[in-house]
Amino acid sequence: MESPSQEFARTYDAFVDPLFRFCAWRVSDRETAVDLVQETFMRYWDMIVSGKKVEGKKALLFTIARRLVIDHYRKKKTLSLDDALEDTESKDLPDPSSFDLFETGAEGRRALEAIQKLKPSSRQAVYLRFVEDLSPREIAQVLDISSNAASVRIDRGLKELKDLLDPHSHGTRF
Amino acid sequence: MEHDFKKAVTDIRETKLSHKEKGKLFAKLSAYQEMHPIAAPAASPFAFIFSLKSAYTFAAIILLVATGAVAQAAEGALPGEALYAVKVKVNEPIRGALSFTASAKAEWEIEKLERRLEEVERLAVEGKFDNEALAEMEKSIDKHVEDHDSWKEKEEKDRENAKAIVPAPLLPQKRTADIDEKIQEHKPILEDIKSKGNDDQKEKIERIEKKLEEKANRKEKNEEKREDGSSEKSSKKLDHKKGS
Numbered sequence: 001m002e003s004p005s006q007e008f009a010r011t012y013d014a015f016v017d018p019l020f021r022f023c024a025w026r027v028s029d030r031e032t033a034v035d036l037v038q039e040t041f042m043r044y045w046d047m048i049v050s051g052k053k054v055e056g057k058k059a060l061l062f063t064i065a066r067r068l069v070i071d072h073y074r075k076k077k078t079l080s081l082d083d084a085l086e087d088t089e090s091k092d093l094p095d096p097s098s099f100d101l102f103e104t105g106a107e108g109r110r111a112l113e114a115i116q117k118l119k120p121s122s123r124q125a126v127y128l129r130f131v132e133d134l135s136p137r138e139i140a141q142v143l144d145i146s147s148n149a150a151s152v153r154i155d156r157g158l159k160e161l162k163d164l165l166d167p168h169s170h171g172t173r174f
Numbered sequence: 175m176e177h178d179f180k181k182a183v184t185d186i187r188e189t190k191l192s193h194k195e196k197g198k199l200f201a202k203l204s205a206y207q208e209m210h211p212i213a214a215p216a217a218s219p220f221a222f223i224f225s226l227k228s229a230y231t232f233a234a235i236i237l238l239v240a241t242g243a244v245a246q247a248a249e250g251a252l253p254g255e256a257l258y259a260v261k262v263k264v265n266e267p268i269r270g271a272l273s274f275t276a277s278a279k280a281e282w283e284i285e286k287l288e289r290r291l292e293e294v295e296r297l298a299v300e301g302k303f304d305n306e307a308l309a310e311m312e313k314s315i316d317k318h319v320e321d322h323d324s325w326k327e328k329e330e331k332d333r334e335n336a337k338a339i340v341p342a343p344l345l346p347q348k349r350t351a352d353i354d355e356k357i358q359e360h361k362p363i364l365e366d367i368k369s370k371g372n373d374d375q376k377e378k379i380e381r382i383e384k385k386l387e388e389k390a391n392r393k394e395k396n397e398e399k400r401e402d403g404s405s406e407k408s409s410k411k412l413d414h415k416k417g418s
Contacts, residue, residue, distance in 0.1 A: 003243060003246075003247055004212055004243075005207060005243045005244050005246075005247040006247045006257075008203075008207065009200070009247060009251075009255065009256045009257045012200060012203065012256045013254075013255055013256050016191060016196055016199070016200075016256070017187070017189075017190035017191060020189075020190060020191050021186070021187070021189050021190070024189065034191070034195065034199060037199065038199055038202060038203065038224070041203050042203065042206050042224070045203070045206060045207055045210065046210065048212070049210050049211075049212055103188055103189050104185040104186050104188055104189055105181070105185035105188070106185070107181040107182040107185045108181075108182050108183075108184075108185025108186040108188070109185070110182065111179075111182035111183075111185075111186065112186065130179075130183065131183060131186050131187070165179075165182075
Protein backbone atom coordinates (compact mmCIF):
# COMPACT_ATOMS: atom_id res chain seq x y z
CA MET A 1 0.00 0.00 0.00
CA GLU A 2 1.52 3.23 -1.08
CA SER A 3 1.41 6.08 1.40
CA PRO A 4 0.18 9.49 0.23
CA SER A 5 3.74 10.74 0.61
CA GLN A 6 5.06 8.05 -1.68
CA GLU A 7 2.35 8.65 -4.22
CA PHE A 8 3.03 12.36 -4.13
CA ALA A 9 6.73 11.71 -4.67
CA ARG A 10 5.96 9.45 -7.59
CA THR A 11 3.69 12.07 -9.14
CA TYR A 12 6.40 14.66 -8.62
CA ASP A 13 8.98 12.49 -10.35
CA ALA A 14 6.67 11.87 -13.26
CA PHE A 15 5.59 15.44 -13.90
CA VAL A 16 8.14 17.90 -12.53
CA ASP A 17 10.08 18.13 -15.79
CA PRO A 18 7.07 18.45 -18.13
CA LEU A 19 5.62 21.13 -15.85
CA PHE A 20 8.94 22.93 -15.65
CA ARG A 21 9.24 22.96 -19.43
CA PHE A 22 5.72 24.28 -19.84
CA CYS A 23 6.22 27.07 -17.31
CA ALA A 24 9.64 27.96 -18.72
CA TRP A 25 8.11 28.13 -22.20
CA ARG A 26 5.40 30.46 -20.95
CA VAL A 27 7.42 32.78 -18.70
CA SER A 28 10.93 32.72 -20.24
CA ASP A 29 12.67 32.73 -16.87
CA ARG A 30 14.12 29.75 -15.05
CA GLU A 31 13.73 30.96 -11.50
CA THR A 32 10.14 31.97 -12.05
CA ALA A 33 9.42 28.67 -13.74
CA VAL A 34 10.80 26.75 -10.75
CA ASP A 35 8.73 28.95 -8.45
CA LEU A 36 5.59 28.18 -10.42
CA VAL A 37 6.28 24.46 -10.42
CA GLN A 38 6.73 24.57 -6.66
CA GLU A 39 3.44 26.41 -6.28
CA THR A 40 1.73 23.92 -8.60
CA PHE A 41 2.73 20.97 -6.45
CA MET A 42 1.82 22.77 -3.26
CA ARG A 43 -1.68 23.40 -4.57
CA TYR A 44 -1.85 19.80 -5.68
CA TRP A 45 -0.94 18.62 -2.19
CA ASP A 46 -3.60 20.94 -0.78
CA MET A 47 -6.16 19.15 -2.89
CA ILE A 48 -5.00 15.79 -1.60
CA VAL A 49 -5.21 17.00 1.99
CA SER A 50 -8.70 18.38 1.49
CA GLY A 51 -9.78 14.88 0.54
CA LYS A 52 -10.69 15.69 -3.05
CA LYS A 53 -10.55 12.63 -5.18
CA VAL A 54 -7.92 13.29 -7.80
CA GLU A 55 -8.49 11.79 -11.21
CA GLY A 56 -6.52 12.72 -14.26
CA LYS A 57 -3.41 13.96 -12.45
CA LYS A 58 -1.67 15.10 -15.59
CA ALA A 59 -4.49 17.33 -16.78
CA LEU A 60 -5.00 18.63 -13.26
CA LEU A 61 -1.36 19.57 -12.76
CA PHE A 62 -1.17 21.37 -16.09
CA THR A 63 -4.44 23.14 -15.34
CA ILE A 64 -3.02 24.43 -12.06
CA ALA A 65 0.24 25.42 -13.75
CA ARG A 66 -1.52 27.30 -16.52
CA ARG A 67 -3.62 29.25 -14.02
CA LEU A 68 -0.55 30.14 -12.03
CA VAL A 69 1.15 31.41 -15.19
CA ILE A 70 -1.87 33.60 -15.87
CA ASP A 71 -1.76 34.90 -12.30
CA HIS A 72 1.92 35.62 -12.70
CA TYR A 73 1.31 37.79 -15.74
CA ARG A 74 -1.64 39.44 -14.12
CA LYS A 75 0.51 40.51 -11.18
CA LYS A 76 3.22 41.70 -13.49
CA LYS A 77 1.05 43.85 -15.67
CA THR A 78 -2.05 44.40 -13.57
CA LEU A 79 -4.32 43.45 -16.44
CA SER A 80 -7.99 43.18 -15.75
CA LEU A 81 -9.26 39.70 -15.10
CA ASP A 82 -10.84 39.41 -18.53
CA ASP A 83 -7.70 40.63 -20.22
CA ALA A 84 -5.72 38.14 -18.26
CA LEU A 85 -7.81 35.18 -19.22
CA GLU A 86 -8.18 35.97 -22.86
CA ASP A 87 -5.30 38.06 -24.09
CA THR A 88 -2.56 36.70 -21.94
CA GLU A 89 -2.42 33.60 -24.04
CA SER A 90 -1.45 35.62 -27.07
CA LYS A 91 0.32 38.67 -25.68
CA ASP A 92 2.65 37.14 -23.20
CA LEU A 93 4.15 34.22 -24.95
CA PRO A 94 7.93 34.24 -24.82
CA ASP A 95 9.96 35.55 -27.70
CA PRO A 96 12.17 33.06 -29.51
CA SER A 97 15.39 34.60 -28.20
CA SER A 98 14.46 33.33 -24.77
CA PHE A 99 14.70 29.78 -26.00
CA ASP A 100 18.27 29.80 -24.81
CA LEU A 101 16.50 28.80 -21.65
CA PHE A 102 15.78 25.59 -23.46
CA GLU A 103 18.81 23.34 -23.65
CA THR A 104 17.62 21.78 -26.82
CA GLY A 105 19.06 20.59 -30.09
CA ALA A 106 18.45 22.13 -33.48
CA GLU A 107 15.33 20.15 -34.29
CA GLY A 108 13.74 21.11 -31.03
CA ARG A 109 14.55 24.75 -31.51
CA ARG A 110 13.03 24.72 -34.99
CA ALA A 111 9.87 23.18 -33.65
CA LEU A 112 9.55 25.73 -30.85
CA GLU A 113 10.10 28.59 -33.25
CA ALA A 114 7.50 27.14 -35.56
CA ILE A 115 4.98 26.86 -32.73
CA GLN A 116 5.54 30.57 -32.10
CA LYS A 117 4.36 31.29 -35.62
CA LEU A 118 1.05 29.54 -35.15
CA LYS A 119 -2.20 31.32 -34.43
CA PRO A 120 -2.18 32.42 -30.79
CA SER A 121 -5.19 30.30 -29.91
CA SER A 122 -3.51 27.16 -31.25
CA ARG A 123 -0.12 27.54 -29.64
CA GLN A 124 -0.78 26.04 -26.25
CA ALA A 125 -2.92 23.25 -27.64
CA VAL A 126 -0.20 22.28 -30.08
CA TYR A 127 2.54 22.57 -27.47
CA LEU A 128 0.70 20.36 -25.02
CA ARG A 129 -0.12 17.79 -27.67
CA PHE A 130 3.16 17.83 -29.50
CA VAL A 131 5.64 18.15 -26.67
CA GLU A 132 3.93 16.62 -23.67
CA ASP A 133 1.56 14.16 -25.28
CA LEU A 134 -1.64 15.29 -23.60
CA SER A 135 -4.81 13.86 -25.06
CA PRO A 136 -7.35 16.18 -26.69
CA ARG A 137 -9.61 15.64 -23.71
CA GLU A 138 -6.88 16.57 -21.26
CA ILE A 139 -6.07 19.64 -23.32
CA ALA A 140 -9.71 20.66 -23.29
CA GLN A 141 -9.62 20.51 -19.50
CA VAL A 142 -6.37 22.44 -19.21
CA LEU A 143 -7.44 25.21 -21.57
CA ASP A 144 -10.96 25.27 -20.23
CA ILE A 145 -12.58 24.78 -23.61
CA SER A 146 -14.87 22.16 -25.05
CA SER A 147 -13.54 18.84 -26.30
CA ASN A 148 -14.52 19.81 -29.82
CA ALA A 149 -12.80 23.15 -29.70
CA ALA A 150 -9.67 21.42 -28.40
CA SER A 151 -9.66 18.88 -31.21
CA VAL A 152 -10.09 21.59 -33.80
CA ARG A 153 -7.24 23.67 -32.43
CA ILE A 154 -4.99 20.64 -32.22
CA ASP A 155 -5.70 19.34 -35.68
CA ARG A 156 -5.45 22.73 -37.33
CA GLY A 157 -2.39 23.64 -35.35
CA LEU A 158 -0.54 20.40 -36.03
CA LYS A 159 -1.22 20.73 -39.73
CA GLU A 160 0.13 24.27 -39.71
CA LEU A 161 3.13 23.07 -37.76
CA LYS A 162 3.92 20.31 -40.21
CA ASP A 163 3.65 22.77 -43.07
CA LEU A 164 6.07 25.12 -41.35
CA LEU A 165 8.58 22.42 -40.48
CA ASP A 166 8.34 20.59 -43.73
CA PRO A 167 7.15 22.90 -46.49
CA HIS A 168 8.01 20.48 -49.29
CA SER A 169 5.38 17.79 -49.36
CA HIS A 170 7.86 14.98 -49.92
CA GLY A 171 9.86 15.80 -46.87
CA THR A 172 13.00 17.31 -48.39
CA ARG A 173 15.30 18.21 -45.56
CA PHE A 174 17.50 21.27 -45.60
CA MET B 175 8.68 13.53 -41.68
CA GLU B 176 7.61 11.55 -38.63
CA HIS B 177 11.27 10.98 -37.87
CA ASP B 178 11.93 14.71 -37.64
CA PHE B 179 9.08 15.22 -35.22
CA LYS B 180 10.31 12.56 -32.83
CA LYS B 181 13.75 14.14 -32.79
CA ALA B 182 12.23 17.57 -32.14
CA VAL B 183 10.25 16.26 -29.20
CA THR B 184 13.24 14.38 -27.80
CA ASP B 185 15.27 17.56 -28.13
CA ILE B 186 12.75 19.71 -26.34
CA ARG B 187 12.41 17.18 -23.57
CA GLU B 188 16.09 17.54 -22.82
CA THR B 189 15.17 20.72 -21.07
CA LYS B 190 14.68 19.70 -17.48
CA LEU B 191 15.73 20.35 -13.93
CA SER B 192 19.01 18.86 -12.72
CA HIS B 193 18.97 16.21 -10.02
CA LYS B 194 20.13 18.86 -7.60
CA GLU B 195 17.39 21.31 -8.51
CA LYS B 196 14.79 18.59 -8.30
CA GLY B 197 16.03 17.49 -4.92
CA LYS B 198 16.08 21.02 -3.57
CA LEU B 199 12.58 21.69 -4.79
CA PHE B 200 11.29 18.44 -3.41
CA ALA B 201 12.83 19.12 -0.01
CA LYS B 202 10.67 22.25 0.19
CA LEU B 203 7.62 20.30 -0.88
CA SER B 204 8.39 17.70 1.79
CA ALA B 205 8.45 20.42 4.40
CA TYR B 206 5.16 21.66 3.02
CA GLN B 207 3.67 18.19 3.37
CA GLU B 208 4.76 17.99 6.98
CA MET B 209 3.21 21.38 7.63
CA HIS B 210 -0.03 20.29 6.05
CA PRO B 211 -0.43 16.69 7.07
CA ILE B 212 -3.48 14.78 5.98
CA ALA B 213 -4.73 14.40 9.54
CA ALA B 214 -4.99 17.96 10.81
CA PRO B 215 -3.97 21.44 9.75
CA ALA B 216 -1.11 23.20 11.54
CA ALA B 217 -0.42 26.88 11.97
CA SER B 218 3.26 27.16 11.48
CA PRO B 219 6.13 29.54 12.00
CA PHE B 220 7.91 27.72 9.20
CA ALA B 221 6.08 29.46 6.41
CA PHE B 222 9.21 31.39 5.44
CA ILE B 223 10.59 28.17 3.97
CA PHE B 224 8.64 28.77 0.81
CA SER B 225 10.27 32.03 -0.10
CA LEU B 226 13.21 31.05 -2.26
CA LYS B 227 15.73 33.38 -0.73
CA SER B 228 15.62 32.46 2.93
CA ALA B 229 18.99 31.54 4.42
CA TYR B 230 17.47 29.39 7.16
CA THR B 231 15.39 27.39 4.77
CA PHE B 232 17.35 24.20 4.84
CA ALA B 233 17.78 23.96 8.60
CA ALA B 234 14.06 24.46 8.97
CA ILE B 235 13.32 21.85 6.34
CA ILE B 236 15.46 19.31 8.16
CA LEU B 237 13.66 19.99 11.41
CA LEU B 238 10.26 19.61 9.88
CA VAL B 239 10.90 16.66 7.70
CA ALA B 240 13.24 14.55 9.79
CA THR B 241 10.82 12.42 11.74
CA GLY B 242 7.74 12.49 9.57
CA ALA B 243 6.06 10.37 6.98
CA VAL B 244 8.19 11.80 4.23
CA ALA B 245 11.44 10.74 5.91
CA GLN B 246 10.03 7.28 6.32
CA ALA B 247 9.03 7.08 2.68
CA ALA B 248 12.48 8.30 1.65
CA GLU B 249 14.49 5.37 2.95
CA GLY B 250 13.90 3.32 -0.16
CA ALA B 251 14.62 6.12 -2.61
CA LEU B 252 17.16 5.96 -5.42
CA PRO B 253 19.22 8.70 -7.09
CA GLY B 254 17.07 10.48 -9.62
CA GLU B 255 13.98 10.23 -7.42
CA ALA B 256 12.65 13.19 -5.54
CA LEU B 257 12.76 11.46 -2.17
CA TYR B 258 16.47 10.72 -2.58
CA ALA B 259 17.35 14.25 -1.58
CA VAL B 260 15.49 13.69 1.66
CA LYS B 261 17.32 10.40 2.21
CA VAL B 262 20.83 11.81 1.90
CA LYS B 263 20.38 15.40 2.98
CA VAL B 264 17.93 14.99 5.83
CA ASN B 265 17.82 11.41 7.10
CA GLU B 266 21.52 10.60 6.88
CA PRO B 267 22.85 13.79 8.50
CA ILE B 268 20.43 13.30 11.39
CA ARG B 269 21.55 9.74 11.96
CA GLY B 270 25.15 10.84 11.64
CA ALA B 271 24.65 13.45 14.31
CA LEU B 272 23.44 10.74 16.65
CA SER B 273 26.78 8.90 16.58
CA PHE B 274 29.04 10.35 19.23
CA THR B 275 32.29 8.40 19.31
CA ALA B 276 34.92 8.14 16.60
CA SER B 277 34.17 4.41 16.35
CA ALA B 278 30.47 5.01 15.87
CA LYS B 279 31.13 7.65 13.26
CA ALA B 280 33.50 5.35 11.40
CA GLU B 281 30.84 2.64 11.44
CA TRP B 282 28.26 5.06 10.13
CA GLU B 283 30.52 5.91 7.19
CA ILE B 284 30.72 2.21 6.37
CA GLU B 285 26.96 1.94 6.54
CA LYS B 286 26.56 4.90 4.23
CA LEU B 287 28.99 3.35 1.80
CA GLU B 288 26.91 0.18 1.83
CA ARG B 289 23.76 2.17 1.23
CA ARG B 290 25.42 3.72 -1.84
CA LEU B 291 26.48 0.32 -3.16
CA GLU B 292 22.99 -1.07 -2.68
CA GLU B 293 21.62 1.90 -4.56
CA VAL B 294 24.06 1.26 -7.41
CA GLU B 295 22.95 -2.35 -7.52
CA ARG B 296 19.26 -1.53 -7.53
CA LEU B 297 19.72 1.19 -10.15
CA ALA B 298 21.65 -1.12 -12.46
CA VAL B 299 19.12 -3.92 -12.09
CA GLU B 300 16.38 -1.46 -13.11
CA GLY B 301 18.54 -0.13 -15.93
CA LYS B 302 18.34 3.38 -14.48
CA PHE B 303 21.99 3.98 -13.71
CA ASP B 304 22.67 7.19 -15.64
CA ASN B 305 25.63 9.56 -15.90
CA GLU B 306 24.47 11.93 -13.21
CA ALA B 307 23.95 9.07 -10.77
CA LEU B 308 27.36 7.63 -11.66
CA ALA B 309 29.09 10.92 -10.91
CA GLU B 310 27.23 11.24 -7.61
CA MET B 311 28.12 7.68 -6.62
CA GLU B 312 31.83 8.04 -7.39
CA LYS B 313 31.93 11.21 -5.37
CA SER B 314 30.08 9.60 -2.46
CA ILE B 315 32.34 6.55 -2.41
CA ASP B 316 35.38 8.81 -2.23
CA LYS B 317 33.89 10.83 0.55
CA HIS B 318 32.66 7.98 2.73
CA VAL B 319 35.95 6.09 2.51
CA GLU B 320 37.94 9.23 3.25
CA ASP B 321 35.76 10.19 6.20
CA HIS B 322 35.84 6.62 7.46
CA ASP B 323 39.63 6.61 7.42
CA SER B 324 39.77 9.91 9.29
CA TRP B 325 37.46 8.61 11.99
CA LYS B 326 39.45 5.39 12.27
CA GLU B 327 42.60 7.42 12.80
CA LYS B 328 40.86 9.39 15.49
CA GLU B 329 39.61 6.16 17.04
CA GLU B 330 43.21 4.93 17.21
CA LYS B 331 44.38 8.13 18.81
CA ASP B 332 41.56 7.95 21.31
CA ARG B 333 42.60 4.40 22.21
CA GLU B 334 46.20 5.48 22.65
CA ASN B 335 45.14 8.31 24.89
CA ALA B 336 42.85 6.00 26.83
CA LYS B 337 45.66 3.48 27.36
CA ALA B 338 47.58 6.09 29.26
CA ILE B 339 44.75 6.38 31.72
CA VAL B 340 42.87 3.11 31.74
CA PRO B 341 44.43 -0.31 32.31
CA ALA B 342 44.34 -2.39 29.13
CA PRO B 343 41.86 -5.07 30.27
CA LEU B 344 39.30 -2.35 30.98
CA LEU B 345 39.50 -0.81 27.52
CA PRO B 346 36.50 -1.48 25.29
CA GLN B 347 37.16 -4.55 23.21
CA LYS B 348 34.50 -4.00 20.61
CA ARG B 349 35.78 -4.64 17.14
CA THR B 350 34.39 -2.31 14.58
CA ALA B 351 33.49 -3.62 11.15
CA ASP B 352 36.10 -3.58 8.44
CA ILE B 353 35.31 -1.35 5.50
CA ASP B 354 37.42 -3.34 3.08
CA GLU B 355 35.64 -6.56 3.97
CA LYS B 356 32.32 -4.88 3.29
CA ILE B 357 33.54 -3.65 -0.08
CA GLN B 358 34.65 -7.19 -0.96
CA GLU B 359 31.19 -8.52 -0.11
CA HIS B 360 29.67 -6.37 -2.84
CA LYS B 361 32.06 -7.42 -5.58
CA PRO B 362 30.30 -10.67 -6.56
CA ILE B 363 26.94 -8.90 -6.51
CA LEU B 364 28.19 -6.22 -8.87
CA GLU B 365 29.74 -8.85 -11.13
CA ASP B 366 26.48 -10.72 -11.28
CA ILE B 367 24.43 -7.63 -12.11
CA LYS B 368 27.00 -6.61 -14.68
CA SER B 369 26.70 -9.92 -16.48
CA LYS B 370 22.95 -9.46 -16.82
CA GLY B 371 22.86 -5.81 -17.86
CA ASN B 372 23.03 -3.97 -21.15
CA ASP B 373 26.23 -2.35 -22.40
CA ASP B 374 25.53 1.01 -20.89
CA GLN B 375 24.85 -0.40 -17.43
CA LYS B 376 27.89 -2.67 -17.76
CA GLU B 377 30.09 0.30 -18.47
CA LYS B 378 28.78 2.15 -15.47
CA ILE B 379 29.23 -0.77 -13.10
CA GLU B 380 32.76 -1.15 -14.35
CA ARG B 381 33.44 2.43 -13.39
CA ILE B 382 32.19 1.69 -9.91
CA GLU B 383 34.26 -1.49 -9.69
CA LYS B 384 37.30 0.51 -10.72
CA LYS B 385 36.58 3.07 -8.05
CA LEU B 386 36.30 0.31 -5.45
CA GLU B 387 39.60 -1.22 -6.59
CA GLU B 388 41.18 2.17 -6.21
CA LYS B 389 39.85 2.33 -2.66
CA ALA B 390 40.99 -1.20 -1.87
CA ASN B 391 44.51 -0.24 -2.92
CA ARG B 392 44.61 3.01 -1.01
CA LYS B 393 46.08 1.35 2.05
CA GLU B 394 48.94 -0.18 0.09
CA LYS B 395 49.71 3.22 -1.33
CA ASN B 396 49.63 4.73 2.12
CA GLU B 397 51.81 1.94 3.54
CA GLU B 398 54.38 2.45 0.84
CA LYS B 399 54.58 6.05 1.87
CA ARG B 400 54.82 5.12 5.51
CA GLU B 401 57.45 2.45 4.94
CA ASP B 402 59.75 4.93 3.29
CA GLY B 403 59.35 7.18 6.28
CA SER B 404 59.36 4.57 9.04
CA SER B 405 62.42 2.61 8.00
CA GLU B 406 64.37 5.69 8.96
CA LYS B 407 62.52 5.93 12.23
CA SER B 408 63.05 2.32 13.29
CA SER B 409 66.79 2.39 12.66
CA LYS B 410 66.99 5.49 14.79
CA LYS B 411 65.11 3.67 17.55
CA LEU B 412 67.52 0.75 17.49
CA ASP B 413 70.48 3.05 17.81
CA HIS B 414 68.83 4.68 20.77
CA LYS B 415 68.22 1.32 22.46
CA LYS B 416 71.76 0.21 21.88
CA GLY B 417 72.96 3.36 23.44
CA SER B 418 71.04 2.75 26.71
